[in-house]
Amino acid sequence: MPHVKPRHIVIDTDPGIDDAIGILLALASPEFSIAGITTVAGNIGIDTTTRNAGRLLAFAGQHDIPVFEGAAAPLSRPGPAPLNLHGKDGIGGVALPAPARPPESRPAVEWLADLLLSEPAGSVDIFALGPLTNVARLVLDHPDAAKRIGRIIAMGGVIAEAGNVGPRSEFNLWADPEAADAVVSSGLLLVLVPLDVTRRVRATRDFTAALSASGKPLASMVADLIESYFETSTHQESRPLHDPCVMLFALAPDLFRLENLRLSVGTGPTEEAGALTVDENGAPVQVAMGVDGPAALELLARTLAAF
Numbered sequence: 451m452p453h454v455k456p457r458h459i460v461i462d463t464d465p466g467i468d469d470a471i472g473i474l475l476a477l478a479s480p481e482f483s484i485a486g487i488t489t490v491a492g493n494i495g496i497d498t499t500t501r502n503a504g505r506l507l508a509f510a511g512q513h514d515i516p517v518f519e520g521a522a523a524p525l526s527r528p529g530p531a532p533l534n535l536h537g538k539d540g541i542g543g544v545a546l547p548a549p550a551r552p553p554e555s556r557p558a559v560e561w562l563a564d565l566l567l568s569e570p571a572g573s574v575d576i577f578a579l580g581p582l583t584n585v586a587r588l589v590l591d592h593p594d595a596a597k598r599i600g601r602i603i604a605m606g607g608v609i610a611e612a613g614n615v616g617p618r619s620e621f622n623l624w625a626d627p628e629a630a631d632a633v634v635s636s637g638l639l640l641v642l643v644p645l646d647v648t649r650r651v652r653a654t655r656d657f658t659a660a661l662s663a664s665g666k667p668l669a670s671m672v673a674d675l676i677e678s679y680f681e682t683s684t685h686q687e688s689r690p691l692h693d694p695c696v697m698l699f700a701l702a703p704d705l706f707r708l709e710n711l712r713l714s715v716g717t718g719p720t721e722e723a724g725a726l727t728v729d730e731n732g733a734p735v736q737v738a739m740g741v742d743g744p745a746a747l748e749l750l751a752r753t754l755a756a757f
């Protein structure tokens with residue numbers, strides 16, 4: 451394979467079992483150089499998501515990647531209760547070491563703004579795996595830095611099927627709809643990877659067993675994480691790998707079908723919060739609306755097993 455210069459990325463995340471899988475996939479991918487991980491409250495509180503980011507880096511032996519703590523609550527409404535789906539520790543109870551170093555003292559959004567201003571414009575992408583509070587703060591408080599982002603690839607929303615927290619609402623956008631609205635309407639290059647796609651990248655128990663059998667540490671850890679995900683939903687034959695789809699899209703866009711849509715975000719206090727509406731007056735967003743699920747899973751397994 452020809453050597454390709456790795457792309458600078460920042461992972462903004464609320465780990466979270468599927469966030470953890472996405473982070474491990476990014477660590478295993480030579481296509482990415484991770485400048486830092488910024489954390490946000492979402493699946494569970496900010497102390498735990500920040501600690502989980504540090505634990506994952508310690509497990510992978512990546513002691514040079516800094517973790518910056520971000521928003522503890524949405525822009526203007528109370529945060530969600532912790533999701534049982536991810537277990538009491540946010541990460542399914544899997545055995546991970548303690549962080550090898552504490553989080554940095556700088557607030558996540560300040561660090562991100564300085565990073566964007568110090569790197570060439572367009573050279574840093576943001577992979578957003580949680581509520582969009584940090585990214586919205588950047589857009590609102592540091593517009594000159596925000597406009598230097600290469601692109602934002604965000605897991606969030608649902609377009610043509612039912613939501614997972616409301617009839618038309620997906621968790622990440624529902625948890626902070628004002629932030630989602632600020633990011634969607636910012637004019638920045640945004641690729642949204644909604645439930646319509648992430649529900650089609652599903653790990654079965656056979657897939658998980660094959661990861662484990664590879665004997666490779668990251669693949670085995672991802673198998674443990676998926677197993678724990680099964681434990682919170684015993685009646686399911688497979689589990690959707692939402693957040694890793696962001697990394698998979700960046701690695702292999704040809705596996706996805708993108709549509710250019712104009713979207714608006716529901717910001718009402720009702721169960722419509724975070725709902726996306728295709729709207730001719732909405733903001734232009736590239737939305738992944740199709741995926742070759744088996745090929746995406748194969749890429750995930752191959753990347754983890756090669757590390």
Ligand code: BDR
Nearest residue numbers: 466468469579621622692
């Ligand atoms: C999203 O919500 C969270 O529970 C997951 O980590 C993912 O980011 C899926 O709706």
Ligand code: CA
Nearest residue numbers: 466469579580
């Ligand atoms: Ca997440």
